[in-house]
Amino acid sequence: MSTREHQQLRDLLRLPQNARCVDCAVLDPKWASFSLGYFMCIECSGIHRMLGTHITKVKSTTLDTWKPEYVEVVRRRGNVSFNAEWEARLPAGKTIDAHTGSAERERFIRAKYERQAFRGTATRDSYARAAAKMGCAVDESGALSPAVSGSDSPTAAAAAAAPRVSPAVARRLAAKKAKEAEERNKKARAAEAAEAAKRAAEAEAKAAAEVAKRAAEAEARAAAETDVGELFGSAPAPAPAPAASGGGGFAVRNRDGAGAGASCHRRLCVRGGRTCCHDGPHL
Ligand SMILES: [Zn+2]
Structure with a gap:
């Protein structure tokens, strides 16, 4: 039935x-x-x-x-x-x-x-x-x-x-676990990014320091060459000339060649086809 x-x-x-x-x-x-x-x-x-x-x-x-x-x-x-x-x-x-x-x-x-x-x-x-x-x-x-x-x-x-646990509770637990895992991943990613940024900053600082060091060394070498050139040069050291005039047989210009400016302390003087470097106050 x-x-x-x-x-x-x-x-x-x-x-x-x-x-x-x-x-x-x-x-x-x-x-x-x-x-x-x-x-x-x-x-x-x-x-x-x-x-x-x-x-x-x-x-x-x-x-x-x-x-x-x-x-x-x-x-x-x-x-x-x-x-x-x-x-x-x-x-x-x-x-x-x-x-x-x-x-x-x-x-x-x-x-x-x-x-x-x-x-x-x-x-x-x-x-x-x-x-x-x-x-x-x-x-x-x-x-x-x-x-x-x-x-x-x-x-x-x-x-x-x-x-x-019932399926509903299991779903909630799974969602909670997934959220926690996501949070952990997020934190790990943030920590990784911070570490990478730190490493990049350190590398950049190191590179900048290296560049500055090389520039300083190059400048020191150039200054030494200048001193030697002046020491053994045949012509007597020229009398200081006003930066703006550029007279006295010396072409005076600032480093980018655009002419001496009031605020420029770095100048080049050209004499007899040779370029040497002086600090502004020395001219
Ligand atoms: Zn029974």
Whole structure:
């Protein structure tokens, strides 16, 4: 027998919140309460039937006929939402699992449904515990991630679920990590650029110092040659001539040959085809 309602029930059973029995957390429950809206395993369903329809109404999700409004009840509720309220005050470690004997299983189910001994107000914590019991994780927005497979024990499922993060949280963590990596790269690039600039500045300063040193050496050599030329020259040293006149047989000009200026201290004098260099005040 397969109707649209059965297909809808199969779809609901594929949701992470309904992957396990609402009571013992065994995987792949096939029975459901169409009055309270949860799914359970066949073993727990036998005890639920014993409780009476005034407490809960049970159907097989595959063998029984379902009305659309019954499907709507389990669609609206589901195991995590149900347990967040009906196991809100359940002491830690007091749940049952696949290995629990029938007597203890019945005690637990009667306490939970007949006396409503664990029922309380659903909180964020009770919701998280209910999600862990179903083997799925819940993120900050309350969204549930897919169930953990391969484990039949709710304790193991809870332990496995604890370190898991939902896809949304994983995406946020990945984005955060990527941002941090980008920041680190940015800092590294800035440090590299600063180092390169420092090296370039040092190289430039070194080159400039080298040029200045060579220029000074060349100037010193030229000055020495001038002194030697004047020392051994046949003509007597000329009398100082006014810079602007250029008279006395000497052509006086500044270094670029444009004529002596008032502020120019560097001049060349040309005598007998030989060029020598003097500091301005020496002329
Ligand atoms: Zn069960």
